Each structure stands twice: as structure tokens, then as C-alpha cells.
Amino acid sequence: MKLTTEDYIHILETCEIKGHDEAILRILRYIELGYPVMLYGPPGNGKTTIAEHILSYIGGDESSFLKIEATEGMSEYQVIGGFHPLAMSGNAELAKEFMYKDGIVTRAIESGKNLLIDEFTRAPSSAYSGLFLLLSRDTLPLEYKEIVIKKPEGWVLISTANFGDEGTFKLSNALKRRFVPINVGYVSSATEKTVISNITPDLDPEVENAIILFASETRSLWRKDRSIPQGLSTDGVIKMARYCELAMSQGFDAKSVFVDAAFHQGTIIADETDPHSVHLVHELALKIAEDM
Ligand SMILES: Nc1ncnc2c1ncn2[C@@H]1O[C@H](COP(=O)(O)OP(=O)(O)O)[C@@H](O)[C@H]1O
Ligand SMILES: [Mg+2]
Numbered sequence: 249m250k251l252t253t254e255d256y257i258h259i260l261e262t263c264e265i266k267g268h269d270e271a272i273l274r275i276l277r278y279i280e281l282g283y284p285v286m287l288y289g290p291p292g293n294g295k296t297t298i299a300e301h302i303l304s305y306i307g308g309d310e311s312s313f314l315k316i317e318a319t320e321g322m323s324e325y326q327v328i329g330g331f332h333p334l335a336m337s338g339n340a341e342l343a344k345e346f347m348y349k350d351g352i353v354t355r356a357i358e359s360g361k362n363l364l365i366d367e368f369t370r371a372p373s374s375a376y377s378g379l380f381l382l383l384s385r386d387t388l389p390l391e392y393k394e395i396v397i398k399k400p401e402g403w404v405l406i407s408t409a410n411f412g413d414e415g416t417f418k419l420s421n422a423l424k425r426r427f428v429p430i431n432v433g434y435v436s437s438a439t440e441k442t443v444i445s446n447i448t449p450d451l452d453p454e455v456e457n458a459i460i461l462f463a464s465e466t467r468s469l470w471r472k473d474r475s476i477p478q479g480l481s482t483d484g485v486i487k488m489a490r491y492c493e494l495a496m497s498q499g500f501d502a503k504s505v506f507v508d509a510a511f512h513q514g515t516i517i518a519d520e521t522d523p524h525s526v527h528l529v530h531e532l533a534l535k536i537a538e539d540m
Pocket of ligand 2: 292
């Protein structure tokens with residue numbers, strides 16, 4: 249896969265996600281070099297959107313790649329394929345029609361499409377044993393069909409993952425090494441200001457500042473001692489900004505709409521089973537509101 253300087257510039261300029269130019273450049277270089285990449289970082293900071301944007305551009309449009317979102321119950325069957333349950337049907341017609349079912353990797357390769365595996369670590373590593381072989385050896389025997397598939401030249405595989413989130417599996421080291429990890433973390437407050445000024449141009453500037461401060465303080469709490477499991481994401485910042493803009497247009501005051509929105513998002517980012525964690529976020533919101 250060869251990309252020109254114009255491609256790089258176009259991809260950066262048209263990306264909806266702001267403030268991740270470094271990460272995007274790194275991803276593009278590894279794609280050019282033919283390595284699968286894994287975008288990792290806390291939820292709501294643009295991983296999926298960046299991956300889809302890049303894949304759409306390099307393949308021409310959204311139909312040029314397949315996408316699967318991994319789940320806890322996912323297995324080799326969804327990833328590579330296997331005998332269709334109806335192959336065992338007592339009905340001969342049905343059994344003939346549904347011999348086997350290709351998984352997402354097989355379908356992508358056979359139809360000449362690139363692949364996005366979103367939320368990779370939601371599935372256990374065992375779901376990826378076939379993919380692992382394919383990435384290690386460039387070929388994979390499909391036992392259920394008695395054929396061998398080959399990793400195509402220039403095939404692009406991107407995955408996204410959250411390494412620390414509840415409900416994720418730890419990647420096996422061997423599998424982890426097949427991907428180049430690229431961090432997509434929290435963006436700067438300055439970038440977030442630009443993002444929300446575009447989305448909510450009528451937002452009260454005082455509320456805007458309070459939201460940005462709330463976001464950066466929750467991230468500091470997370471970084472310092474993990475007293476909350478994650479900081480507020482840019483997605484959360486946008487939701488707060490939109491809620492506050494709407495509620496204030498209905499006549500509610502700045503302080504109360506801010507606290508209201510902060511409590512909603514606070515419940516998402518705090519560990520809701522830990523009263524201390526929820527309390528911390530609430531205290532933070534009230535303190536910021538006091539200084540407004
Ligand atoms: N840096 C950013 N700039 C602009 N929008 C952002 C940014 N980060 C997140 N968003 C918004 O949050 C939404 C969710 O992002 P998403 O790609 O689903 O994140 P992730 O996959 O990391 O959970 C995006 O569609 C976008 O609207
Ligand atoms: Mg995502």
C-alpha cells in the first residue's frame with residue numbers, strides 16, 4: 249500500500265476527530281509498511297471514527313472494508329468460520345444449503361476488502377487463533393472447507409481496543425505482538441475548546457470553561473491514582489456541551505445545568521458500584537460550579 253503526501257494531508261484535513269494528527273500519521277505509516285495496527289485508549293476519544301475514516305479513504309468508500317464489533321461470546325466461528333449449525337439439520341435440503349459459514353476475516357479476504365475489528369479485547373484471545381495463524385504465516389487452512397486462504401498483498405487490518413476497561417479480556421502476548429499499538433488518548437483542552445465551539449456555538453463561555461476544566465480534572469484523578477476508572481472523554485465533553493446549550497436556551501441557569509450534566513457524565517465515568525468514586529466526581533462538579 250503506497251500513500252502519497254497528498255493522501256496523508258487529505259486524510260488529516262478531512263478527519264472529524266481533532267487533535268490526533270500524530271496518531272493518524274503513525275497509523276498511516278504502519279499501514280504503508282503493511283503492518284496491522286491496534287488503536288488503543290479510553291472509550292469516547294475517537295478510535296473507531298479514526299479507523300473508519302482511514303479505511304474509507306484508502307479503499308475509496310465505506311463499502312471497501314468490513315467491520316465487526318467483538319463481543320464476549322465471540323469465537324473462531326464468527327472470526328474465521330466453521331460448519332453452519334443447519335449443516336446438521338435433519339432436513340437434507342437445508343443441510344445442503346447451509347454447509348458452512350465464513351467468518352468476517354474469511355469474507356473480507358474472499359471479497360477483497362479490508363477489515364476493522366472494533367473493540368478487539370471484548371472477545372477472548374481464543375476467538376482469534378485462526379487470525380493469529382494468518383498474521384504469523386500469511387496463510388490459513390480452512391479445515392471446514394478444505395482450502396487455504398492467503399493474506400492478500402496490501403490487505404489492511406485495523407483493530408481498536410481498550411486495555412483496561414471492565415469487561416475486556418487481556419490479550420495474549422503472542423497475539424498482541426501481531427499488531428502495532430498506537431495510543432489514542434485524551435486531547436488537549438485547547439483542541440476540545442475548538443471542537444465544542446464548532447458543535448455548540450451558542451454555549452455560554454463560562455459553562456464551556458467549566459466543562460473543559462471538569463474534563464481535565466477527571467483525567468488527572470484517573471492518572472494520579474485510578475480513583476476513578478477513566479476520565480471524561482471528548483465524547484462526554486460534547487454531550488455535556490450540547491445538553492447545557494439546550495437547557496440554557498430553555499431558561500435554566502448556568503450553574504445548575506452544568507452540575508446536572510456533570511452528574512450524568514460523572515455516573516458514566518465513575519465506578520457506579522463504588523460510592524467513593526461517584527462521590528469524588530460529584531464533589532468535583534460542585535466545586536467547579538461554586539467557582540463559576
Ligand atoms: N478529538 C475529537 N475531536 C472531535 N470529536 C471527537 C473527538 N473525540 C471524540 N469525538 C466524538 O466522539 C464520538 C465517539 O468517538 P468514537 O470514535 O466512537 O470513540 P472510541 O471508538 O474511542 O470510543 C465521535 O463520533 C466524535 O463525535
Ligand atoms: Mg469505539
